[in-house]
Amino acid sequence: xxxxxxxxxxxxxxxxxxxxxxxxxxxxxxxxxxxxxxxxxxxxxxxxxxxxxxxxxxxxxxxxxxxxxxxxxxxxxxxxxxxxxxxxxxxxxxxxxxxxxxxxxxxxxxxxxxxxxxxxxxxxxxxxxxxxxxxxxxxxxxxxxxxxxxxxxxxxxxxxxxxxxxxxxxxxxxxxxxxxx
Numbered sequence: 579x580x581x582x583x584x585x586x587x588x589x590x591x592x593x594x595x596x597x598x599x600x601x602x603x604x605x606x607x608x609x610x611x612x613x614x615x616x617x618x619x620x621x622x623x624x625x626x627x628x629x630x631x632x633x634x635x636x637x638x639x640x641x642x643x644x645x646x647x648x649x650x651x652x653x654x655x656x657x658x659x660x661x662x663x664x665x666x667x668x669x670x671x672x673x674x675x676x677x678x679x680x681x682x683x684x685x686x687x688x689x690x691x692x693x694x695x696x697x698x699x700x701x702x703x704x705x706x707x708x709x710x711x712x713x714x715x716x717x718x719x720x721x722x723x724x725x726x727x728x729x730x731x732x733x734x735x736x737x738x739x740x741x742x743x744x745x746x747x748x749x750x751x752x753x754x755x756x757x758x759x
Contacts, residue, residue, distance in 0.1 A: 587636040590747040594740040600732045605708075605716065608739035613705045615742040616698040619646070622749060623690060630758060631690060635748040640680055642752065645745050647685040648676060650693035650700070656738045657704050663720040663731050664711075670721040708735060 597604065623631070623642060631643040640648065655674060662669040679685060684692075716732040729737075753759045 584636075587639070587748075587751070589744070590751050591740070591743055594737055594744075596733055596736065600716075600730075600736065605732055605735055608735045609705055609708050611739040611743060612701055612708070612735070615649075615746065616694065616701050619649070619697065619742075619746060619749075620694050622746065622753070623694075626753075626758070630756075633752065633756070635752040639748070641686075642749050643687075643690055644680045644685050645748055646690045647688065647693045648680055649742065649745055650696045651679055651685075652676065652741060653697065653700055653704070653738060656734060656741075657700060657707075659720050659729075659734060660704070660707060660731055663718045663729075663734075664715060668719055668721055668728070670723055670726070673723050 623646065626642065631646075632641045634641050635645065651674075659671050662671060711731065716735075717730055719728040719730050720734075721727070722729055750759075
């Protein structure tokens with residue numbers, strides 16, 4: 579029972595599931611999700627106190643502040659991966675140690691407005707880029723160094739739409755459990 583509760587807290591919307599077929603409509607839906615994330619996230623956390631921001635979303639998990647800064651860091655990497663895949667032939671991307679990044683001083687103490695504003699601008703650029711891609715460009719790939727797996731641009735759009743919803747759900751779940759909403 580405890581493992582089920584822990585799994586629900588860790589993956590409140592479930593694990594990312596890549597559909598067998600990625601349709602134009604699905605890509606459009608994912609891009610809309612990416613476009614909406616910065617405003618939704620800002621609205622969700624704008625009235626939280628510093629103490630609330632420094633509350634972990636689960637035992638042993640990141641704080642709300644760390645989650646927000648992680649979203650900015652991670653989606654920055656995603657944007658760069660899109661660019662690499664579009665400009666290089668099957669590039670092997672550089673992975674990063676997200677847990678170590680979340681322990682740096684900026685992720686632990688910086689005002690969340692820095693990452694919220696960054697996400698707003700980053701997602702505007704990302705959405706503009708993604709909406710302009712051709713069917714052929716959506717098939718371009720990068721290689722992830724963990725297992726040397728090929729990832730298409732279309733798949734990466736889905737992964738990061740899920741990623742934003744995933745961490746949004748972490749924060750929203752904590753706010754509901756603590757009656758902060």
